[in-house]
Amino acid sequence: MFCGFQLGGEVTIALTERQRLAGALACLFPFLLHCMLDGGGGSKHWEATFLYYLAEANRLLGLNDDAMTIYRQPIDAVEQARTLSIPSEVSRAGIVSARHDVFAGTIDFMVSRHREAEAFEIAEAWHARALLDILTESRVDLTKDLSASQREQEDKLFARISSVQRELWSAGGRAAPEEELKMNLARAENELESFQLEMRRSNPRYAGVKYPRPQKAEEITARFSDDGTALIEFVLGDQKSFAWIVHGGRISSVVLPPRKQIEAVVSNYRAALNEHVSALTVKTSIASTDLLGSQLYETLFAPLESQLKGAHSVVIVPDGVLFYLPFESLRRAAVASKKEADAPYLIERFAISYAPSATALRLIQDPKESTTGARGLVAYGDPIYTAVKFDSSSAQTGRGAELTSLPYTRDEVSAIASLFALADRHAYTGAEATEASVKSADLSHIRYLHFAAHGVIDEDNPMRSGIVLSRVAQSNEDGTLQMNEVVRLKLGAEVVTLSACRTGLGKVMNGEGVIGLTRAFQYAGAKDVVVSLWNVNDVATSELMKAFYQNLTRGLRKDEALRQAKLQFLHGARGTWKHPYFWAPFVLNGAND
Incomplete structure (x- = not known):
């Protein structure tokens, strides 16, 4: 029987050889029980890891019904781990971020079984969960309950951080005082975070905060039933990446290349966008930049384009490096006709805005004030x-x-x-x-x-x-x-x-x-x-x-107002400003209602 574990370390299970899978399945649950009962390993993190491996093993054995049942369990374990974590933004985000394999693997299985809507719901459970929590808390505004002395203490902590910052910026790059000041700054920031966490723990209203669950696929498709607006949501995975299109009350999905392949092209494209541009080099620079942009277009947009018929406004939920990509600057390569009109930029076809997730978008549209x-x-x-x-x-x-x-x-x-x-x-x-x-x-x-x-x-x-x-x-x-x-x-x-x-x-x-x-x-x-x-x-x-x-x-919608401003550059008389470097850097994030 093939089994292996190391308390406090990494669990390795060979799932590539079918003859070892039966042994792996037989030993997974004893390991899980051991880790849950042992003082050093009893965590939802371990539970999610083992359940995910179990689901993967069932999948490779062809036990798809069992795998379908088990795949959702590690997602639930991660969700429980979030509720037990330190209630800071980075800590909450880190719980989900560390289990990327669980979410991507589950999505891969759901898509392979043609369960696009369920895969989309996993993507929503993956995206911007800490943001959802903090947004919800901000609506409650727990700071209203601070006493005068607590407000004074918080103000003093902010003042201390400001004081250290002023000293740091006036240090003039001198190594010795700068290092000491950086340590002082980190201590002050940690004290502020500890104070704010304690205020949350001691506030009875904090315990009563009702956090929103990720929306179901049917709820999101109902919001995008208008043929004029579409939602595109991405998840980048190590083996495969995925995109969902919600448009006209329907949901569909496409499989995209692995994360690293996409990251490499995005990195090259961003480097090209940031190169020095002058009147003498603008045409050459636009051509080289557009060449890289067309690669991204073919990779990220062309596979889902057929699902966007009739859409004039697109909301994009990026993932990973795609948060740094202005999709409106992408265009297909005009190889056959050599005419720019046959290969318009996406900004010429769509008003584009960005959102952290479809669920978060709904909450942002319901403002704090x-x-x-x-x-x-x-x-x-x-x-x-x-x-x-x-x-x-x-x-x-x-x-x-x-x-x-x-x-x-x-x-x-x-x-x-x-x-x-x-x-x-x-x-x-x-x-x-x-x-x-x-x-x-x-x-x-x-x-x-x-x-x-x-x-x-x-x-x-x-x-x-x-x-x-x-x-x-x-x-x-x-x-x-x-x-x-x-x-x-x-x-x-x-x-x-x-x-x-x-x-x-x-x-x-x-x-x-x-x-x-x-x-x-x-x-x-x-x-x-x-x-x-x-x-x-x-x-x-x-x-x-x-x-x-x-x-x-003039009353234009926010995405259209920004789009028209960019088109003035793209179609204007000033040749240099036709380069995406000048018109593409600014993007609209949020409600766009």
Whole structure:
């Protein structure tokens, strides 16, 4: 009999040789029982692992009915493990992320048995579960129950983090103080997280929070019964990847290449998108970029295209690296006719938006604060950074991590504000564009919230990601509105726009998606968040944002408003801006209702 286990280590079961499978099946349950009873191994994690191997063994033996029954059990075990985990976002997400094999393997089996709807439900159980939990808690707003002393303690912890951040940024790269300050920062952040966890544990309303279950396939198909809008949901797997199309009240699925194959092409495509573009190189650059884009088109979109007839709006639920891919920039290769008109970009065919999952989309559409009566604009731009000379002749000026001045953001904010009545607009620029002014403003009834500034993204420690505003010497604030601070805002915004570099990036976790600024603003109450996927051009971004808000004030839907702004670049007279680098970085995440 072939069996093997190691307490506290990895379990290895050979399932590739049929003659060993009977022995593997016979010993799996004793191992499972041993691990569940032993003090070091009794966990839902182990239970999910063993049940999954058991289901796989039954599948390979051809016992498909038994496999069908067993496959759902490890999913249930993972769900129970989530409820028992530390109630922090990363911890909850990590429980599901670590069991990628369980979800992908179960989906593979369901699809092979032509159970597309059930496979789709597994995908929904896989996607954005921590986000669903935190969104639900944010609707309850447990912070209302904090006592005055607890609020004071929390404020002191935030102030301590800001103080260390200010010291860290003024350390000037000196290794010794910088390392010590980083340790101090980590300690302060850990203390804040511990405080917030304790407040949750001690709050009786926390125990009564009703967390939403992933929606059933029939519930989701009913929401996409309109032929004009389709949902596409992806799951990337090590052996196979999958996509589901929900359109016209029907659901279908396709099998795609393995994760690594897709990741390699996406990586090459993103590298091409970020190459320097000039008037002399734009045609060559577009051709090489489109070649890579056409490979992704054929891999990810062509297999499901026949299911999208009649759709003019598409909601995409990405997975893994696909969160960093602007699908609207993909196009098929025009090999036969050599005519661009025969190979339009997807942006020319569809208005595209993105969502963390179909279930999460439904919750985001039910905002934290009522948006009824929300009106007007609050915008922040052209913060004061350092006395850096700005070369206005440079067409490649970006909004990246180097804190150079961004003069076009003042024009951007002024032009956008001019679209609103004087009483309905508040624009903060220069020395007024501060972190303190954001926190002190009543944003609960503001329809549009706009930031035109530098963004800082920390993919290892996403809570440190933020929008960099004017730094005031005598302020208690560090000048960067970070994730933990964003979550404390009370928003009623239809749209929050982060007109800065790479604001759509963060910590990518299997199944969960991107932990970053997008979801922080969603937790705070925003219905839609517009973010960027790479370092953006200052001049082009300013023009794109003006067009976007002009379209919004004309009454266009949010996805269509952004689409039309991009089409102005694509079909405009300025040849350089036809390159996707200039018009494709900004994407719409959220409700789009």
